[in-house]
C-alpha cells in the first residue's frame with residue numbers, strides 16, 4: 001500500500017514526504033499513509049504550476065500598464081437604483097422561483113476571520129444588537145421569512161415552500177459551526193433543510209513547490225480559499241441520513257433546485273435568497289450573476305467587476321491606473337469602474353455542474369506566508385521568522401472569466417452591504433458599524449411604513465417579521481419612544 005503511494009509521490013517529485021518513514025511508529029505510518037492517500041498529488045503539482053504561470057503573466061501585463069481592462073458592457077449591467085418598477089418586476093419573478101422550490105442558498109463560512117480576531121466562526125458573532133442575535137441567526141430568520149413571503153405572494157401553503165441552506169465550512173470552522181446550529185435548534189429552520197459541507201485543503205508548499213511537512217508524519221495543509229466552493233460542491237459529504245455519495249450538487253438536483261444565491265457570512269445586511277437578484281438574473285437568462293454596490297470615490301480600495309482581456313473579471317484596485325479609477329461613464333457621469341464586488345453571486349445549477357470541465361484552468365493565487373515546518377535534514381521543527389512557503393487559494397470570483405451569460409446587478413450600499421471584517425473599535429467594517437447599519441435600516445423601514453421613532457431610540461425588527469421592510473403596515477402612526485425589539489407585530493401594537 002505505502003509502496004504504490006511512495007512511487008506516486010516520487011514520480012510527482014514529492015517523494016521527500018516519506019523522509020522520516022523508517023523512524024515513524026506504526027500508528028504514525030498509518031496516519032501519514034491515510035493523509036497522503038487523500039491528497040491528489042498530481043493535481044497539487046498542476047495547481048502549483050498554473051499559479052506560478054499566472055503570477056508571471058500578471059507581473060508581465062502589469063508592466064504594460066493596465067491594458068485590456070475595460071468597464072462592463074451596458075448589456076450585462078443592471079441597476080435597481082432609481083428603477084422601482086424593474087425592481088418590483090424582478091421581485092415577482094424571483095418570488096415565483098422561490099415558491100416553486102427552485103431556489104437554494106449557499107453560504108461561504110469557511111474563513112477564519114483573522115482580522116476580527118474571534119476564535120469562534122464569524123457567523124456565531126454577536127454584533128451587539130439589542131436581541132444579541134448572531135449573524136447565523138439573522139440569516140436563518142431571513143430564510144424563514146422569505147419562504148413565508150413567497151408562499152403568501154404565490155398562494156402556496158407556508159410549509160410547502162423551502163429554501164434549502166447549504167453551509168460551506170472548513171477544517172477550522174466545521175465542528176464549531178455545526179455545534180452552534182445544534183445548540184440553537186437550527187434557529188427554527190428544519191434541520192433537514194440545512195446542509196453542512198466542507199471546503200477542501202491543499203498542502204502548503206515551499207517556495208519551489210515542494211510539499212511541506214509540519215511533523216514527520218504530517219503534511220502541512222491550509223484551506224483552499226472561498227473558491228474551494230466549486231470543488232466542494234462535487235465532493236461527497238457525510239450526513240447521517242444520506243448515503244456517502246451525496247454531494248451538494250446531487251442534493252440540489254434531488255430537491256429540484258435550479259438557481260442558487262451564494263454569499264459571504266460576514267455581511268449583516270445580506271438579503272439571503274434575494275428574490276430581486278434572482279428575478280433579475282432569470283429575466284436576463286444569466287448562468288452567473290454578481291450583485292455589486294456603487295463605487296463613488298475613485299480611491300476607494302475595493303475590487304470592481306469589469307472586463308479583462310475580453311472576459312468578465314474582478315479587477316483589484318491596485319490593478320487599475322489612477323486615470324482609469326477616475327474615468328467617468330459619459331452617459332451617467334458615474335465612475336466607469338464602479339461595480340464594487342461584495343461576494344454576492346447567482347448561479348444556475350447547470351453552470352455549477354459545468355465548472356468541472358474547466359476547473360483546472362482557474363489559476364490559484366499564491367499567498368507567501370510563514371509556515372512552521374520540519375527540517376528534512378535535521379528533523380527539527382522550525383517556526384520561520386519570514387515567509388518560507390506558500391498557501392494556495394482560489395477565489396470565488398475566479399469563475400467569472402469562464403462565464404458567457406453574466407449579469408451584474410447594482411444595489412444600494414446602505415441597504416445591502418455592511419461587512420464585518422475588523423476587530424471591535426476599528427472604526428470601519430467592525431461590529432459597531434454592522435450594528436449601526438442594521439439598526440439604521442430598520443429605522444428607515446419603520447419610517448417608510450408611517451411609524452415614527454424618537455431620536456436616539458433603537459428599534460430592532462426581527463427578520464421573522466420583515467425581510468425587507470414589508471409587512472409593517474399595521475405600524476402606521478405608531479410612535480416608538482423607548483427601545484423595542486419587534487419579534488412579532490402584536491408586541492408593537494400592544
Ligand code: UTP
Pocket residue numbers: 108109110111112113114115116122168170199223224225226263264265266343421
Ligand atoms: P475573507 O476573505 O474576508 O476572509 O472572506 P475571512 O476569513 O472572513 O477574514 P480574514 O481575511 O481572515 O480576516 C470572505 C468570505 O469568504 C469566506 C469567509 O467565511 C467570508 O464569508 N471564506 C474565506 C471561505 O468560505 N473560505 C476561505 O477559505 C476563505
